[in-house]
Amino acid sequence: MTTKRTILVTGGGSGIGRACAERLARDGCSVMVADRDVEGGQATVAAIAATGGDARFTALDVTDEASVIAAVNAAVAAYGRIDGAINSAGIPQTAQPVHALGADDWHRVLTVNLTGMFYCLKHQIAAMLETGGGAIVAISSAAALKGLLNSADYCASKAGILGLVRGAAVDYAEQGIRVNALLPGGSDTPLAHRSSASNPALAGTLRVPMMRMSSPAEIAAAAVWLVSPDSSYVTGASISVDGGMTIA
Numbered sequence: 308m309t310t311k312r313t314i315l316v317t318g319g320g321s322g323i324g325r326a327c328a329e330r331l332a333r334d335g336c337s338v339m340v341a342d343r344d345v346e347g348g349q350a351t352v353a354a355i356a357a358t359g360g361d362a363r364f365t366a367l368d369v370t371d372e373a374s375v376i377a378a379v380n381a382a383v384a385a386y387g388r389i390d391g392a393i394n395s396a397g398i399p400q401t402a403q404p405v406h407a408l409g410a411d412d413w414h415r416v417l418t419v420n421l422t423g424m425f426y427c428l429k430h431q432i433a434a435m436l437e438t439g440g441g442a443i444v445a446i447s448s449a450a451a452l453k454g455l456l457n458s459a460d461y462c463a464s465k466a467g468i469l470g471l472v473r474g475a476a477v478d479y480a481e482q483g484i485r486v487n488a489l490l491p492g493g494s495d496t497p498l499a500h501r502s503s504a505s506n507p508a509l510a511g512t513l514r515v516p517m518m519r520m521s522s523p524a525e526i527a528a529a530a531v532w533l534v535s536p537d538s539s540y541v542t543g544a545s546i547s548v549d550g551g552m553t554i555a
């Protein structure tokens with residue numbers, strides 16, 4: 308009998324993170340759902356429990372290193388180890404062109420999306436080194452590769468994730484820890500709707516060959532593959548799941 312894999316999902320209380328948690332549970336994993344939004348995180352756990360899956364919730368603010376350590380410890384305490392992590396916690400752009408972008412807004416986006424990702428990788432890797440390996444997915448964005456209108460803060464934060472992922476992938480390849488970036492295009496989530504409401508001019512500047520957004524489940528399918536043994540030779544990769552947006 309194989310032991311169930313345990314996967315930690317940050318941002319698991321909504322959108323892509325929730326879809327990842329639900330898919331992982333359906334595939335037989337134990338899932339630690341972590342989010343700043345307690346109500347959203349508990350709703351994900353309740354939805355998984357209702358279908359007979361195994362999930363628990365822990366509160367997490369990725370901008371607070373002590374909170375990240377506590378979330379990793381909570382997963383290890385509950386399940387004995389973490390085999391994988393999908394880091395989906397993030398916030399959208401502040402919808403301003405660069406000359407108008409305030410330093411506070413810049414720092415907030417970079418702190419949540421990039422520094423928060425650094426804290427998550429750092430402490431997830433530390434836990435995986437104790438147990439002999441694992442796989443981590445960092446949710447970046449098509450914005451890492453494309454200039455998006457009024458979104459330089461977000462583009463910079465998501466491009467930074469690619470550098471962080473490549474560096475970490477090289478640091479831990481020999482220790483059996485794989486680290487990959489997933490780059491969604493527009494996906495039908497609360498964040499995408501907030502973002503198009505605050506930055507309405509953006510949509511008119513984008514060309515998506517498939518002419519539609521993804522469902523969060525379509526992004527989750529790729530993320531779940533990247534934390535599974537089926538992607539055992541993939542590390543340091545930046546995988547686009549964007550309906551062709553970055554090649555158009």
Ligand SMILES: NC(=O)c1ccc[n+]([C@@H]2O[C@H](COP(=O)([O-])OP(=O)(O)OC[C@H]3O[C@@H](n4cnc5c(N)ncnc54)[C@H](O)[C@@H]3O)[C@@H](O)[C@H]2O)c1
Binds near residue numbers: 343496
């Ligand atoms: N939806 C899209 O079109 C799209 C496209 C490309 C990339 N992404 C990225 O995918 C990820 C998930 O986005 P989504 O669309 O599911 O958004 P969402 O708003 O539905 O979910 C994001 C979750 O992250 C949590 N979160 C935010 N700040 C946090 C913090 N400091 N600590 C802990 N949790 C925090 C929120 O509470 C929320 O539950 C984000 O990193 C986003 O940048 C989304």
